[in-house]
Amino acid sequence: MLHVEKIKRPQAVQSGGNVIISGVRCLDLAQTLDCGQAFRWTLLSDGRWRGTAYGRLLTVGAAPGILTLYDTTLAEYEEIWRSYFDLDRDYTAILTAVQGDPVLDTALEFADGIRILRQEPWEALCSFIISQNNHVPRIKGIIERLCIRFGRPVDSPVPEDTPEALRSAFPSADDLARRTVDELAPVRAGFRAKYILDAARKIAGGQIVLEQLFCIPLDDARRKLMEINGVGPKVAECALLFGMGRIECFPRDVWIKRAMELLFDGALPEAALPYAGIVQQYIFHYARMTKLKL
DNA sequence: ACCCAGGCGACGA
């Protein structure tokens, strides 16, 4: 007997030069692109967002249940953006699974449109090396200057009004490995410059292969990343969560430490543990939005 | 002007 199948997977169609994706749930672009997980997206005056990832420039807009990717193709959607926006993961099911704790539920109301983007591993690692002891606006500035100075031009058509920084891809580890601390000075990364170079060199030299860290045991992956000077437990956790799809990772920055102490008595609810990384981002966003103080 | 930030490494006890 026939029955109407519930649409679980988003459906994408080409419409003129754009790709329109329907059946997209739990995606708020402002929350997702400006919640401190990625640093290369900007809000345009018309309400759309523009950013650069995987060497491509993208302009994206959203309506309830609909995501529109402008000036791109279904092929590029399948190659990059479907995974980037984590569209094959059922966030509704995750929200349902972790609900039940009154405090966590409050955080979820602030943040239930956040998705964990699947960023490039090297970009995530390098970005979170830069993030240490730093404010989000300044992290963005450093990454902008790094991309402008050392990144290669994006492999996409670039609209006229595009900010300079988005015209360049994130510089590869290979390209950065050849630079010196002095050459990085204009980026104004401070004491982090030497950390960026050590990371770039260990990856360019093959001592660390980021693609291997997607599926090996977590503690092995953590140890490997922490071979880099300037990568400790927090940065390693961020690289694994945001760059290598390890959603059980739980980076503890100052905001999360405050929230855990103040709101959760030190530990997440049991039901949240398999999705700790996603829940972490909900809590991070909630804590910052409410200026949570001890 | 001042505080502090999606921390980490070095150092001493």
Add this chain to the structure above:
DNA sequence: TCGTCGCATGGG
């Protein structure tokens, strides 16, 4: 192993 301190810089 654990607490403390300096680090470069600049946004709010």
